Amino acid sequence: MTKKRAAILGSSGMIGQRFSHMLDGHPYFDVVAYCASDRSEGKRLSDIWKLPDIELNPSLGSKTITVTDAAALAKEGVEVVFSGLPSEVAGPVEDACAEAGLAVYSNASSHRTDPDTPILLPEINPDHLAAIEAQRQRRRKGGYIVTNANCSVTGLALGLKPLVDAFKFTDICVATYQALSGAGYPGVSSLDILGNVLPHIKSEEEKMGSEGRKILGGFSNGRFVDAPISIEASCARVATRDGHLEAVFIHHKDMPDADRIAKTLSEFRGRPQELGLPTAPLKPIIVRREQDRPQPKLDANAGEPARAKGMAVTVGRIRVGKDRLRFYLLVHNTIRGGAGGSVLNAELAYREGLI
Ligand SMILES: NC(=O)c1ccc[n+]([C@@H]2O[C@H](COP(=O)([O-])OP(=O)(O)OC[C@H]3O[C@@H](n4cnc5c(N)ncnc54)[C@H](OP(=O)(O)O)[C@@H]3O)[C@@H](O)[C@H]2O)c1
Incomplete structure (x- = not known):
């Protein structure tokens, strides 16, 4: 080539x-x-x-x-x-x-x-x-x-895709904990963020909805057609270096059990995996069962082979209640999200x- x-x-x-x-x-x-x-x-x-x-x-x-x-x-x-x-x-x-x-x-x-x-x-x-x-x-x-x-939408959309396809979820809420590198260099002033959380990132919450619907939607007859889903977001800047953590909440009647959700996420593969693209992670979504994962420090660089380090999204703490699903998701903002x-x-x- x-x-x-x-x-x-x-x-x-x-x-x-x-x-x-x-x-x-x-x-x-x-x-x-x-x-x-x-x-x-x-x-x-x-x-x-x-x-x-x-x-x-x-x-x-x-x-x-x-x-x-x-x-x-x-x-x-x-x-x-x-x-x-x-x-x-x-x-x-x-x-x-x-x-x-x-x-x-x-x-x-x-x-x-x-x-x-x-x-x-x-x-x-x-x-x-x-x-x-x-x-x-x-x-x-x-x-x-x-x-x-x-960067935040990328992680969320990857986590949602297999679930929306399998279970037709439409009602999604998300709260983000976004790393400092997401603001570029030099980014947020140290005096503003040290020992603090900033509960506003300009235009971020709007993008979660509009970009998420475009990505998860279709393309036919030369036009993009938005996915018929609602994504409500609250986005905060926190004092981590790399890796945006997202708490996802989904409301749906007849929610499948947690094992089915985990299996659907971890078995997900797409066109990059079929083609064996050089930067494609073998598993785009990694599901962790530990109570304290994913963490930006431990999981931001998830993904194999070496060229795909940071290209996998990590999902953990999958919890299912009546008509309700909750999980955490982590995406490396400057690698998979950038x-x-x-x-x-x-x-x-x-x-x-x-x-
Ligand atoms: N950081 C993330 O996690 C992330 C994730 C996804 C998408 N993005 C997007 O990616 C883009 C870059 O983000 P970043 O975090 O890398 O920003 P950054 O650290 O501020 O870097 C900006 C770069 O653009 C260059 N630049 C600025 N003004 C320029 C001009 N007039 N002409 C030519 N080059 C110019 C800068 O060069 P100088 O050093 O010479 O000024 C620098 O190389 C942004 O659009 C951001 O929204 C960022």
Whole structure:
């Protein structure tokens, strides 16, 4: 297989650093440009590296950051762009890349609600990739944008998919405990979060509903059709480093027992597992039986093989009452909920011949 030339936008950020690590030695993509703003121009990755859990490989650390320029990337023969840009910047920059003929895999929210842009989560909605055909036609050089969801929605949607399919649940509530890395770098001021919990994250609760319904919905006759479910969310920022914990509550008549719920979740597999994509976790949902799991510290990096570390969602404390199901779910926000989600999306597109 020929490797495709790739670039990382926002390479000095939390998501960008995860991209650099996850794409290092990737079998499908060869990163030839590490881009950010003029604030980082000329710095090496070793100068900006802040991921405590990843030992920086020296050949990666010596890569130099350049200023983001869509036309220059296209000229250098880049075909794929992985974007970790803030949403206030991503809209026009990602559009410029797509207009220059590049395939853009984005973490930003800017294009998630576009009528011909998928919020792709390959285990759930690989068919949504068909939406890019309309983009390729409207853009002069055949480029397109594929987004992944907000980090909390990604975890929730993965946990809901097998349950919604098997038991037709429609009434979902969720409370989140979201890690600091979810706010980017430097993120929340230490004086605001130390010894504290912040009970508001801008636009997060709205996204849980709107993005969740789009991801779990269908794509037919060129249109996205929202899933007929209600998702009510309360989102809080807590002083953990990585990994968003979510307390999920589902109301439903004739609730199946806890063993059936656990079996349905742990047996779930999707298209990435069928195709054996490099970053696909063998088991996308890991069910833990201990009373004190999942925990961000112990479970955020769940997932096998090594390339899929942090790509599995962990579910635990499954409790069933009358007409009611409760469980905890944990997702690594910058891996499965961020860079890893985009990498998996691009791997699917590559295997489908769309890159
Ligand atoms: N963190 C998460 O858990 C998470 C999860 C899912 C999605 N996301 C989304 O992913 C995106 C990145 O998040 P993050 O947490 O990585 O943010 P971050 O740590 O603040 O990083 C932002 C990156 O964008 C670059 N940038 C800023 N302004 C720019 C400009 N005008 N031109 C070019 N580059 C510019 C920054 O470069 P400089 O260093 O040079 O300023 C930096 O590399 C956001 O849209 C966020 O909502 C984040």
